[in-house]
Amino acid sequence: MKLLDILKFSEEYLKKYSFSKPRLESEKVISHVLNLERITLYAYFDMELNLEQKEKIKSYLKAMARNRVNFDELPKEEISVPKERDCTLENRALLQKSIDYLAKNDVIDSRLDAEYIFAHVLKVKRTILSMNLRKEISLAEKEEIKDLLYKRAKEKKPLQYLLGEWEFYGLPFKVDERVLIPRADTEILVEQCKFILNEIENPKVLDIGTGSGAISVTIAKEIPSATVLGADISGDALEVAVENRKINNVESNLKFIKSDVFSNIKDMDYDMIISNPPYIPQEEYEELMPEVKKHEPQRALTDNGDGYYFYKKISEEAPKYLKDGGYLAFEVGYNQAQEVSELMKKSGFQIIAIVKDYGGIERVVIGRKSGEESVDKIS
């Protein structure tokens, strides 16, 4: 039996006993039993009531008829204290309204983004959000949700910056507009480097253009025997990287340095140099979606040229900083793998792997500095 049917039934019942406002009294009874505001009752007109709720309503109606009083005048002992109000239905409706609002404003993953925003404000994991919508959302929480939705929809602020944190390789990272948001593609670079580094005793690693520290922190965490140096030209980015080092508890084997590519790098005995440099060509940068162009640091995205500046520079200078047999590993743009391989070969690297991302695009290029020593050292 649906709510509207129960309402009609109750109204008829009270009419029979000559109640002067049978509709109003019925609404009071039903909203009390369902723990809903009376004015919101009609929003749930097709809600199915369970047996317990129906029995409760009947017993109130009988008590009112027996005592010849309105619901508010029922003796206290006749009224049970309602349980905490179940707000699932209204919260779901609010979530759906938020999804529609984002979709209307061209946010591609409107459902995902709205769920992340709700989960963030309500302080629950997104994956269990649907099970955590019972509790009333406070006015302050609603205001915060509204504010974040507006920034996402109208200002096109990336979700990750709104949340202030994002996961990379299963680890938590603080992110804000000082750093590039770590991408899933870069996890492939890290994964490939890990395979190689696991075979080297106490490997020494340099990450050029460390940004949030996504690569450095992950390598330092996954390979505790490694010593890692993360370099970046941006002091702002390095501040974030330092925080991420702390959050992930890798302060003992990870250092950061401000450096324009190799300008401040002193050691010449690295086992591996990794870089995910700014590789978007200037003309493609101009066409980027507003989320990226308006909010992520330009210096992290483009070399303001043909997209190959850093690949050339790092490939040419890396041999000086690597041991013989050391590795140079790059993340590359969607159409850059072959050209980057050529640049690396020109600088004396032997290409050992070109790895595709989940979309089938060549995303990672790894080369090895030639040298006798290398063959024995790495199994």
Ligand SMILES: C[S@@+](CC[C@H](N)C(=O)[O-])C[C@H]1O[C@@H](n2cnc3c(N)ncnc32)[C@H](O)[C@@H]1O
């Ligand atoms: C594509 S982001 C990579 C960030 C991070 N490693 C990641 O994978 O998420 C490139 C980084 O290179 C840095 N960068 C730009 N020019 C640089 C330079 N001349 N020397 C060192 N780092 C530079 C930027 O500040 C930015 O943090």
